[in-house]
Amino acid sequence: MGVGTFGEDGELFFELQLVPANGAPFLIPALLDTGFTDGWLVMDTQNLEALAWTEILGQVEMRTARGEGDFYIYKGRVIINGIEVVIPVHIGRGVPETAIGSAWFDIMKLVVNKPEGILTLEFIESP
Structure with missing residues (x-):
């Protein structure tokens, strides 16, 4: 079970491991961005050099909660809840923080009970 944390303004954060x-x-915090409806993970170009991931699609325009942006799609490997998955990752300039999108809800369930401090993201079935 992936246990998340609540940010100061009620944001939802989960930890992922990026696999270069x-x-x-290495471990990173990722904001859950429910406005990012077309993808799994979005991050700034500054992180790409350390990861050396392979580009799989040229420039595409995508929408996040912060608005429209141009991104390149890379084949990324991440570990979430101890399980490694390969996902398309949106890489763009000026992304303020690494965020996970609502595509995760196709394979995971989100449980939130803020008054009790419960925030989890769990696989529905093992991938």
């Missing part, structure tokens, strides 16, 4: 093409995975 060469090297050890």
Whole structure:
């Protein structure tokens, strides 16, 4: 079970491990952006060099909660809840923080009970 945290303004954060093409995975916090309806993960270009992921699609325009932006799609490997998955990752300039999109809800369920401090993201079935 992936346990998340609540931000100061009620944001929902989960920890992911990014898996570079060469090297050890590293942990990052990711904001749950329900306005990012067309993808799994979005991050700034500054993170790309360390990951050395492969581009799979050229420039596309996408919508996030912060508005429209141009992104390149990369084949990314992440570990969430101890399970490694390969997903398309949107990489763009000026992305203020790494965020996960609502595509995760196709394979995971979100449980939120803020008064009790419960925030989890769980796989519906093992991938």
